[in-house]
Amino acid sequence: MRFKTILFFAFLVSTNSIFARDVVNIYTSRHYTTDKAIYERFREQTGIVVREISAKDQILLERLKNEGDNSPADVLILSDAARLWRATQAGLFQGYKNKLIDQRIPKSLRSKGNWVGLTIRARIIVYDKRKFKKSDVPTYSDLGKPLFKNEFCSRSITHPYMLSLLSSLILNLGETEAKTLSKNLVLNQARKPQGGDTDQIRAVGAGECGVALTNSYYLIRLMRSTKPRDIETLKNVGFLFPNQEISGTHVNVTGAGILKNAPNPKNAELFLTFLTEADTQKMFAYGNNEWPAVKGLKTENQILDNLSDFRKDELNIEAIGSKQFTAQKLADQVGWQ
Numbered sequence: 583m584r585f586k587t588i589l590f591f592a593f594l595v596s597t598n599s600i601f602a603r604d605v606v607n608i609y610t611s612r613h614y615t616t617d618k619a620i621y622e623r624f625r626e627q628t629g630i631v632v633r634e635i636s637a638k639d640q641i642l643l644e645r646l647k648n649e650g651d652n653s654p655a656d657v658l659i660l661s662d663a664a665r666l667w668r669a670t671q672a673g674l675f676q677g678y679k680n681k682l683i684d685q686r687i688p689k690s691l692r693s694k695g696n697w698v699g700l701t702i703r704a705r706i707i708v709y710d711k712r713k714f715k716k717s718d719v720p721t722y723s724d725l726g727k728p729l730f731k732n733e734f735c736s737r738s739i740t741h742p743y744m745l746s747l748l749s750s751l752i753l754n755l756g757e758t759e760a761k762t763l764s765k766n767l768v769l770n771q772a773r774k775p776q777g778g779d780t781d782q783i784r785a786v787g788a789g790e791c792g793v794a795l796t797n798s799y800y801l802i803r804l805m806r807s808t809k810p811r812d813i814e815t816l817k818n819v820g821f822l823f824p825n826q827e828i829s830g831t832h833v834n835v836t837g838a839g840i841l842k843n844a845p846n847p848k849n850a851e852l853f854l855t856f857l858t859e860a861d862t863q864k865m866f867a868y869g870n871n872e873w874p875a876v877k878g879l880k881t882e883n884q885i886l887d888n889l890s891d892f893r894k895d896e897l898n899i900e901a902i903g904s905k906q907f908t909a910q911k912l913a914d915q916v917g918w919q
């Protein structure tokens with residue numbers, strides 16, 4: 583009987599993720615097994631156990647709103663500037679204090695102390711190699727040319743990835759030119775906006791669309807895939823980083839911030855700092871085929887590393903997020919759905 587009691591307590595101690603006092607609770611829109619390894623490393627280094635709730639961005643934001651002051655969450659991880667800006671506007675963050683974070687992460691990839699970008703993704707152009715060549719479409723603006731009549735495909739403009747891109751175009755070109763371009767993009771549509779980014783790549787591969795937009799990691803995921811369907815999809819798909827000769831390609835981030843009602847703010851600060859360390863950065867970026875936000879790091883993901891040296895637009899990512907309502911208004915005016 584006593585032996586059984588000892589066993590029971592040994593079990594309790596081993597399940598420290600449930601009973602440990604030193605924890606950090608994170609709400610994350612990511613869902614990669616590599617993240618579990620990151621949490622384990624953090625526990626080894628600090629003794630702090632990471633508890634994770636993983637769900638879609640919108641669900642996490644709703645949940646945080648409903649939980650209010652009683653939320654157990656310490657850290658929020660979201661992808662895309664548009665969503666991070668919404669979380670900032672909702673007053674969800676308390677800001678971080680560690681100066682190391684700002685030293686490690688380039689200024690354009692973080693907000694004014696609310697949250698910090700951890701990985702970079704680029705919004706790139708894919709095209710049908712049977713119909714077009716790279717030099718046909720060196721910039722985002724070129725997608726509006728008459729050459730691409732009935733050829734342009736994208737997901738809905740209401741999606742954060744599209745709103746952020748349009749926001750960056752508004753900042754770079756001004757509202758008038760961005761509106762003209764939007765009008766031309768609608769004229770050039772091959773079909774009603776639909777599906778996700780991977781669907782756009784597949785539609786280009788299938789010859790339904792001549793040019794399309796996608797986040798880089800969706801393409802890299804297909805490039806690394808050994809599935810016959812993916813290999814077949816990419817046979818006729820070319821890609822390029824737009825605006826290399828001018829502003830640079832629009833980049834976005836996955837970012838994290840400490841929540842205002844964090845019950846464990848010190849642990850949250852330690853965890854956020856840990857996410858900006860070189861080794862963690864590599865693992866975190868690798869998980870979703872994104873590039874580390876810290877400059878000059880290689881991830882050992884060959885395809886990702888080989889594509890890392892493109893010119894990135896250095897517009898501040900928070901400024902991009904703040905333009906999303908202007909972007910949506912502009913899209914509505916030209917009937918872009």
Ligand code: FE
Pocket residue numbers: 797
């Ligand atoms: Fe995505």
